[in-house]
């Protein structure tokens with residue numbers, strides 16, 4: 001191999017020399033002494049084949065492993081850290097934001113491994129890298145996939161500048177149990193919503209081409225059914241019928257695969273007793289055979305070894321064989337492939353073709369990303385790459401559009417600028433919790449708190465008092481808060497969950513506000529001043545007790561860096577709220593799971609709870625605005641190609657401009673299998689100026705929108721009547 005760089009070069013020199021080397025190689029003929037795999041103009045498949053023909057079995061096995069790397073801020077330890085990572089390793093989860101550490105490790109791979117195969121650096125860029133955006137569940141409530149795509153694109157650009165080639169996102173696990181902490185990470189309870197946001201995220205991260213500037217590879221996770229974790233307990237088993245698998249859990253993955261997602265992550269849960277990570281049926285037959293996925297599958301963290309805890313493998317070696325044979329190509333974090341594959345090959349428990357197939361898929365992504373040509377990340381000043389004004393502006397818009405106004409009695413909101421406001425609650429001045437879980441390299445200092453936002457809009461009309469902590473039983477701050485409330489015209493009360501109360505490994509049996517926060521509400525209610533409750537949380541909460549005590553409720557979710565500004569903009573009326581729920585809010589934890597698309601009951605007038613109303617507190621797609629919209633009748637026309645066009649005219653009859661999302665639901669009232677009471681098939685958000693009428697339309701493709709999939713995943717379109725619903729308007733289509 002031609003080496004004309006030295007170990008002691010500065011990174012700048014290394015980058016220049018790499019560029020010269022790449023140009024030199026590109027000019028070389030594809031054969032001769034130049035190695036084909038280094039020729040950027042050769043087809044990826046040829047480069048992969050050439051490289052693999054040069055690799056030893058050991059080198060191949062290293063490609064199938066991923067370890068954690070980073071977080072060691074002590075410069076003197078860097079050498080020490082690198083020492084433990086073999087230069088041939090396939091991938092690293094890079095948790096550091098120091099680009100030079102990544103480059104040093106990549107340097108080792110390029111220069112100290114025999115063939116100079118670059119490492120693929122992955123990281124959990126979930127709702128932003130440095131500029132943190134609203135959590136995914138909140139993004140879904142914006143119903144604005146364009147903003148979600150733009151956000152993923154900014155996150156990709158920042159991540160790429162931070163040395164990341166690949167994100168473990170989007171999470172598209174349909175989730176119907178808010179006790180499961182990871183509902184924060186996905187797009188709610190509906191398959192179609194998850195599918196639309198999956199497409200947006202994949203397009204945003206990957207752009208038009210993976211090697212394009214600022215693009216990174218996406219990863220659909222967690223395949224599949226992880227959101228159905230029993231009782232909302234993380235990492236637990238799942239009971240998923242074949243029908244539910246096809247109806248509910250597969251559609252977002254099909255959409256993400258069709259959008260070109262480069263990778264998929266296997267999930268922790270089992271289906272029919274077979275953990276997804278060991279399921280050839282799921283990972284190969286369905287994912288590749290039926291959905292047409294052609295990228296690689298990474299296990300979730302330690303998911304290979306966990307096959308032992310799940311009781312299907314006797315030891316790590318057997319687990320490694322099961323996972324690889326199932327179709328899991330890259331082992332995240334277990335070291336089980338590295339330790340065992342050579343012996344498993346020898347014993348015949350895994351075949352060389354199986355290893356080769358996985359290696360080829362991983363190398364193909366490295367080529368597609370352009371890592372062989374550009375293995376290093378330019379070390380630019382962070383002021384030039386992170387938290388750029390356009391990215392913050394986008395964070396503001398997404399936060400504004402994702403917040404959901406749940407209650408607004410007597411038009412308490414928006415707040416008049418003359419009002420004296422008592423701003424109370426543990427979340428009011430907080431910054432860190434607004435970031436939510438998996439907040440990349442976001443920093444609390446980057447965040448605008450509600451207090452910051454309110455001071456900006458309302459100046460010294462705002463009097464702040466913390467009131468209490470998030471939990472515990474210290475009531476010593478109550479008196480000051482009550483005094484502040486008594487001297488004000490309105491109370492803005494900021495309560496909710498700490499960021500670590502949702503996300504991974506954050507299941508909760510109670511999803512009510514903690515006792516101390518409830519007590520505070522009651523104390524403040526006793527002052528007689530109207531309460532505007534502003535909530536920050538990563539999951540739907542049970543608000544049944546609080547709802548009657550509050551005049552208004554604004555669900556701000558975990559809104560990211562511009563959360564405080566967005567909240568104040570909504571409270572002041574400068575922004576008209578337009579978010580609608582992507583996940584049902586239960587009235588009681590005993591109702592869970594409760595979601596909009598259940599199949600009809602056997603007795604429609606019986607079977608209700610005897611102790612509480614059966615309906616949830618707030619339905620899927622519910623959300624208020626400061627203006628009013630009137631929906632006209634639905635019109636349907638049939639087209640020559642067998643499709644239909646449905647339209648509905650929506651008029652803004654209030655006195656403010658607004659953004660309105662129209663949700664189109666389909667019901668199949670008589671079918672050979674019982675179908676959901678209604679299913680979301682399309683949504684669209686548009687601006688409607690006050691007094692104006694805007695027409696929304698939905699192109700209905702019968703196979704896509706009216707057919708159902710049976711338990712084998714085959715589409716079935718039956719003759720008969722279908723009902724289209726938009727808000728309170730209904731129209732039937734006869735096939």
Ligand code: NOJ
Pocket residue numbers: 093124168221300301504
């Ligand atoms: C485990 C989580 O389940 C997964 O979502 C994440 O991407 C990996 N850890 C890596 O951090």
